[in-house]
Amino acid sequence: MNYSLLILTFFPLIGLPILLFLREEQKNAIRWSALLVSLVTFGLSLWVLSRFQPEAGLQMQIDLPWLNIAGIRVSFQMGIDGLSILLVLLTAFLTPLAILSTWESVTEQVKGFMMFFLMLETGMLGVFLAQDLVLFYIFWEFTLIPMYFLIGIWGGARRIYAAVKFFLFTMAGSVLMLLAILYLGLAGKSFSLSELATNRAMFANAQTWLFLAFAAAFAIKVPVWPLHTWLPDAHVEAPTAGSVILAGVLLKMGTYGFLRFNLPLFPQAALSFAPAMAVLAVIGILYGAIVSYQQKDVKKLVAYSSVSHLGFVMLGIFALTPRSLSGSILQMINHGLSTGALFLIVGMLYDRRHTREMSAYGGIWKVVPVLGALMLVVTLSSAGLPGLNGFVGEFTILMGSFASPVLNSPWFAGVATLGVVLAAVYLLVMFEKVFLGPLTHEENRTLKEITPREVVVLLPILILIGWIGLSPNFFFNLISPSVHQLTALLQAAAVAVR
């Protein structure tokens, strides 16, 4: 039995008793302890990476007997493969940076904040590592609670509305997924993903409905158009660190869910729903980009841009080619990095000026040249400039989708490519409104330049943005073998249909 994934998942919880022993006034001690715990977790994730063998498929598996539901075994089953390794790393990578970003922005109830944050990390890691459906569902729902409180307590003016909306939207989808999981367990006599995937003939006649039930939960999380309206509210009200994790990791739980469950469990349904999903994805790409352009609040703009960017990921998933799927997985990471960094920088501006209205800025590049230059790099990464990470993801997704035999039409990718143009429009408009032009507000004249702590927060992300952009093969090599297993399975399913 290999306990490494168990240790990795629950390590953040070690922080909870430590924090309990600290008094609320010991703010810095609380912050440093939480940071330290999340850094060790990141170290553990690197240790997992060092022992990861891309070709070996699902590995470092752990399988502990746990519960019995109606005679069907629920086990504590975890494993990691190419679909999840990068998302696990991203989670463990972004959490300490998000914690470090709160030094000056979270000053009330620091202890509670950090405890929720560490709980959230365990929940997210569990989602990406669980191999048992019930266990997955528990982790999936578990992430809701800390995020609900992070938004609801430390959020902006309309935080309660946003938190409740976030909670209800997600729950609505999750309930359907829960029903589907129970059905699967009864029909397939197991909750283990691998066993169900092998015995999928046992529930093949219901797979259309099962696919849709899972899809409902995941599509709301992504969010797929038109289920996205919780996202702008949640982002605008969430504290910076919450937005970073929300955009960086939580949304990927949706896209990851499609990859991990919908494709291997219901391959025929996935094939027949692929064009419809691709249509929604393309609409999301264009719609998110166009609506972004209209926003006056930077966080809202970035929130809608996520709808657009995750549309690319969805298109790549449902184009169902090895290239587009690999591109989608990489693009999940890219989006986490670029959008995470965007939210971090927006948060830095908010810490200084306490507004996210773009009209309150303008021309500040002259005042904060380093911050402006870093923002430009992140903006360009988000806009898909070659040499930075976003381009590699978008290009591989579009290239793969263009010639997808499942979609069987270049129109999906062709129209989606327009999103690349529109992304340049809203991103450059944002950069112009905030950083270029004349200094229109006196109070911006004394804006503080980026601090060393803030550089430490951004620099690791920028290094990865450059690394993935210049040399993506290291990452593709981790992904590809698992993607090929997945597409082989789909291939077989397609043949079986004929």
Added chain:
Amino acid sequence: MPIFSLVPWVVLIPVIGLSINLLLGRRLGEAFSGALATLAAGGSFVVAVLLAVGLSRDPHPVVVPFVDWITLGDFSARWAFRVDTLSVTMMLVVAGIGTLIHLYAIGYMHADVHHQGDPGRFTRFFVYLNLFIAAMMILVSADNFLMLFVGWEGVGLCSYLLIGFWFEKGKDGIANARAAKKAFIVNRIGDFGLLIALFLMVANFGSLDFSVVFEKAPALAAAAPGVLLAMTLFMLLGVTGKSAQIPLYVWLPDAMAGPTPVSALIHAATMVTAGVYLIIRSTPLFVLAPVAQATVTWVGALTAFFAATIALGQFDIKKVLAYSTISQLGFMVAAAGMGASVAAMFHLITHAFFKALLFLAAGSVILGMEKGHERAHQFDESGHKSAGFDPQDMRNMGGLRDRMPTTYWVYLIGALALSGIPPLAGFFSKDEILHAADQYHNLVFWILLLTAFLTALYMGRQLILVFGGTVRTRAAGASTENGAIILLPLILLAILTVLGGLINFPGLWTLDHWLEHTLEGLPPAVFSPLTALISVLIALGGLGTAYLVYLVTGQVIESNSPDPLERLGFLWKGIAARWKVDELYEAIIVRPYQRLAHFLASPIDQGLIDGISAGLAWLMQFFAELLRRLQNGFVRSYALVVLFGVVAILTYVVLVR
């Protein structure tokens, strides 16, 4: 040949230069930054020369692998360098002109940063400029379409950064930033086309390597000619963006917001020729799609003519040159479309010489005017600077010949070369294009000939407005010649402009022989004395017309008098208003897009879509409210319900069963 393994250094040297400047430049000062960046560009040029020497001994194309970039299953795109006579020619032009412009910029930017009041930005300029050289080198040295695209977008980024270099200046403090954004977005529209072309290549050839694509293209042309046509037309969309052709040329005139060395290097001599290079590089694809070739030719010819008309109606010294650049790029694109690749390349090279010369000389004029303005108003009793003085407006100039003699002479050389006066470089290259057009299609030939006339006319007009007549403002009167660091690059470029014709001198055909190692199936080079005679007469006619209109009969040499061409009536109004194309795009693209965004963001997103979820929540509340009434807490109503229930059940049991 081992010397070819040096090729990565054409990119790496400028990258090293910009890295050092980024880290240390501001601390070590202007002299260091400028010198380092210039040396980096020069280093790139030296490597290009060594490659050219190597090719002159063994002209066969060589591919130098460098690193793997994207490997994904059976798709792989590596960063490899292609060393052949075409790519090395481009490298020589880019790095050669680039080095001269770096040198010039040391002097120009020194004055500019002080004039604009932010000396700290000097280093940043040279970081961007070196980044541009690196990106342009990636573009021209790529061995596959993906790396070409990397360079293609990379130079677009540099263009964005440099147009918006004074991002807080321009009209209302925002015009420069807007111009930069416009350039990037319009180019992105073109890049959309190029991306689709790339996807079509991957889908049909499985690779983006030049060799694979060109090898497999004939089979595709036979099997699915429509696909190949789509591929080349989408590529043309990319070309119209980068090389500023109809319908995407509108960004280039605005790009003049960038400092003048940028206009010379990026927006005249090198980056904007990338589209021409792309067509020539992709000749094996275009020859298989005659419809695409014809489209390219017509786009080029019409752009050449259209832009030339606008150039005639401008008063900004740089705007005239900008429209002239669009027009000359049209000549090159048309030539490339006609299959006259060597003529296109020849004109690309000579144009790089004389247009860089003209822009830099225009910069020298602007500097002189700025200095003159400052000097003239230093002694004002009022002491304040007169607001709104435009040192680029030709109406404020006049008579600069005596005040800036060197600038005048080099400008004259550049203008005559552009007009096509022998024996200057422009004459030979333009003549080759006209000859090819004569062979290709009568109408194209006449359009280009008419354009040549307009070219000579607007250059004659500009010469007279700037240098001729008498001074029209105090600033012009007080202007003086610039220093050696400005003038030296001008003189070197003037020499290149005079001698550039030798590159493909009729009879010797050096460029033809040089490029035939790379481009197959070139038509034989011919010099047609008749075409040459016609084009010289046309050029002289244009210059003569300008002389008659502006010097002999015109009153423009006096301040504030209307342009004599205003007598053209609505034609003048059209060209002076640039045929209102920007306004047209504003009305049919920009504003509808804004309206669509507004519509989707407000009534649709916040109204309809969010309304549905809010409506669901409301419905829930509504039913909850209804059900709540059942739980009213009165025992009698519960008893009543129980009674109804019992009666209903009994009725069912007794009657129905």
